[in-house]
Amino acid sequence: MTTSIAILGLGAIGTVMAAHWRGLEVYCVPKQAANSHSDEARQPCNVQRRLQLSEATRSAFSDSAFGPGTSSHASELNQEPHSSPQSELELELPCWDGKQPIDWLVVTTKAAHTLTALQTLHQHSEALNKVQRILLLQNGMGQQQAVQQWLQQQNLTMELWLGTSTDGAFLMPDKDNPVRSYCYAGLGEVLVGRALQTPGQELLAVNTPLPPHLKFVPDIQQRLINKLAVNIVINPLTALYQCLNGELVSNTAYHQHFLALANEVLEASKLLEWQLPDDFVQRVTLVAQKTAANRSSTLQDIIAGRPTELAYILGYLLIQVSQLPEEQQPSIPETRKLAEQLQGKGLTVWPQ
Numbered sequence: 001m002t003t004s005i006a007i008l009g010l011g012a013i014g015t016v017m018a019a020h021w022r023g024l025e026v027y028c029v030p031k032q033a034a035n036s037h038s039d040e041a042r043q044p045c046n047v048q049r050r051l052q053l054s055e056a057t058r059s060a061f062s063d064s065a066f067g068p069g070t071s072s073h074a075s076e077l078n079q080e081p082h083s084s085p086q087s088e089l090e091l092e093l094p095c096w097d098g099k100q101p102i103d104w105l106v107v108t109t110k111a112a113h114t115l116t117a118l119q120t121l122h123q124h125s126e127a128l129n130k131v132q133r134i135l136l137l138q139n140g141m142g143q144q145q146a147v148q149q150w151l152q153q154q155n156l157t158m159e160l161w162l163g164t165s166t167d168g169a170f171l172m173p174d175k176d177n178p179v180r181s182y183c184y185a186g187l188g189e190v191l192v193g194r195a196l197q198t199p200g201q202e203l204l205a206v207n208t209p210l211p212p213h214l215k216f217v218p219d220i221q222q223r224l225i226n227k228l229a230v231n232i233v234i235n236p237l238t239a240l241y242q243c244l245n246g247e248l249v250s251n252t253a254y255h256q257h258f259l260a261l262a263n264e265v266l267e268a269s270k271l272l273e274w275q276l277p278d279d280f281v282q283r284v285t286l287v288a289q290k291t292a293a294n295r296s297s298t299l300q301d302i303i304a305g306r307p308t309e310l311a312y313i314l315g316y317l318l319i320q321v322s323q324l325p326e327e328q329q330p331s332i333p334e335t336r337k338l339a340e341q342l343q344g345k346g347l348t349v350w351p352q
């Protein structure tokens with residue numbers, strides 16, 4: 001039987017995943033349908049997306065995936081079956097009617113919208129009862145725990161999976177075209193694992209068949225923490241200085257700030273039992289060097305005038321520290337000062 005997937009949040013990463021899953025039964029949960037209970041909003045519809053492929057991502061889409069007879073709901077339009085290499089994919093996804101059973105509901109909204117998007121979907125329909133698993137595929141932390149608690153409160157017993165992606169994609173602004181176009185700039189990997197309520201469930205998860213481009217890891221929580229810790233250093237500083245990742249190590253003044261923050265995060269992580277590697281400072285330096293020409297996602301959001309995910313990055317650390325008994329709370333002056341500076345610039349650092 002074909003795997004059925006519904007994507008909640010068909011933005012940059014959601015569209016990338018839809019492209020990887022073209023051979024499967026893939027649906028979109030449109031924003032307006034998630035927000036409305038009217039029958040009109042639930043009329044059959046299709047959502048179109050265009051995905052431009054870079055040199056680096058083209059190789060992920062071989063001719064064979066386009067061959068005749070491929071059963072695909074996320075179909076390609078206007079593509080010659082054997083015109084390789086592809087430079088652009090046009091995807092068309094049917095909207096999920098909330099009645100069709102779904103193997104994976106994949107949430108690719110920004111962190112702040114996760115719970116609201118799920119709650120709205122649940123409030124207006126029985127749709128979530130048709131879902132076998134939810135996969136939260138996002139940066140940041142805090143939203144996963146919120147969803148886990150909410151599912152328990154609602155007696156919703158589907159499996160909760162967590163994921164982290166190193167793919168890179170962004171919106172290509174094109175006012176003249178009604179179809180949203182994204183650029184899939186960097187081919188990465190998507191690591192996933194089950195959010196565990198009780199020890200021992202790893203073995204259940206390891207046998208779950210996964211859709212393409214997802215790789216199972218037994219320690220997803222640790223992977224999320226490792227990525228979060230790197231983002232806590234890089235993202236807020238690139239937002240403060242409005243600079244590329246590499247400038248955090250090449251500019252002497254920025255670098256001093258970078259080292260002070262990285263060391264503070266490492267110290268705090270010990271009290272929070274985050275189990276970061278002892279060479280964390282070197283590792284985060286390496287990430288900044290390897291991604292020297294990149295704009296962090298936070299800086300991209302600021303430039304595009306979108307809300308950032310800082311409340312789920314830096315804010316998560318501040319919340320975790322504040323929840324420790326007072327005598328155990330680490331002194332994190334650099335982190336606190338940075339949070340104040342960013343708040344002063346109108347950015348939300350504390351979760352709302």
Ligand SMILES: NC(=O)c1ccc[n+]([C@@H]2O[C@H](COP(=O)([O-])OP(=O)(O)OC[C@H]3O[C@@H](n4cnc5c(N)ncnc54)[C@H](OP(=O)(O)O)[C@@H]3O)[C@@H](O)[C@H]2O)c1
Binds near residue numbers: 014029108166
């Ligand atoms: N982009 C990347 O390269 C990348 C890489 C790794 C990880 N990530 C992470 O992946 C997550 C998604 O990032 P993104 O770049 O894909 O963001 P994005 O392009 O803004 O996509 C988010 C999508 O969610 C939609 N949405 C918001 N609220 C919704 C709701 N209630 N119901 C249905 N859809 C809703 C948005 O619709 P509207 O646009 O209409 O508001 C948008 O299409 C973030 O946590 C990000 O940090 C991104």
